[in-house]
Amino acid sequence: MTSISLDPKTTALVLIDLQHGIVARPVAPHSGQQVVENSARLAAALRKAGGTVMYVHVLISEALILPSDSPTRDPNAPPPPPIASELVPEAGMQEGDVIIAKRQWGAFYGTGLEQQLRRRDIQTIIMGGVATNFGVESTARAAFDQGYHLVFAEDAMSSVSAEAHQFAIQQIFPRMGRVRSTEEVLASLVK
Numbered sequence: 001m002t003s004i005s006l007d008p009k010t011t012a013l014v015l016i017d018l019q020h021g022i023v024a025r026p027v028a029p030h031s032g033q034q035v036v037e038n039s040a041r042l043a044a045a046l047r048k049a050g051g052t053v054m055y056v057h058v059l060i061s062e063a064l065i066l067p068s069d070s071p072t073r074d075p076n077a078p079p080p081p082p083i084a085s086e087l088v089p090e091a092g093m094q095e096g097d098v099i100i101a102k103r104q105w106g107a108f109y110g111t112g113l114e115q116q117l118r119r120r121d122i123q124t125i126i127m128g129g130v131a132t133n134f135g136v137e138s139t140a141r142a143a144f145d146q147g148y149h150l151v152f153a154e155d156a157m158s159s160v161s162a163e164a165h166q167f168a169i170q171q172i173f174p175r176m177g178r179v180r181s182t183e184e185v186l187a188s189l190v191k
Helices: 032-048 113-119 132-145 161-175 182-188
Strands: 011-016 052-058 100-101 124-130 149-158 178-180
Touching: 011 032, 011 132, 032 052, 032 124, 032 149, 032 182, 052 113, 052 132, 100 113, 124 132, 132 149, 132 161, 149 161, 149 182, 161 178, 178 182
Parallel strands: 011 052, 011 124, 052 100, 124 149, 149 178
Antiparallel strands: none
């Protein structure tokens, strides 16, 4: 794998659904805690280098629920408590970071994400969060369609199963951008 070099001034870290109601769920191959720790490390380094950090969270009680064979949430269940949609403090959010609320898997549709990226002249997006093949992949597909360069921090994301995670990491993401470890992404930030 070739090394990469990222210009922090035109790079944004977009972290998906690092919130109480999602990172507490069982995920694999990386635990929710590992994903949050690696995401916080990436956020701190990119912020320090002058880059943009964006946290996306889904408003779970307002999330789109359509008929499906395997819904992600029981449509008859009572709404989750408000804390379920709040970012976990361990994710490292700081004043000046961008917060985006969404109501579906992807972070572009019906949100201000694209406008926030364009205002900052962002060309490259580093992706992380939960779940790899739901919110992360949905957001990455929209970003790819809009011409953003993508970097996937493999160990700063996880999914409902190791197999689901690995399919996206090995079959989908390499066709859309570059898949690297947190350590490789940290090393790629041009000082």
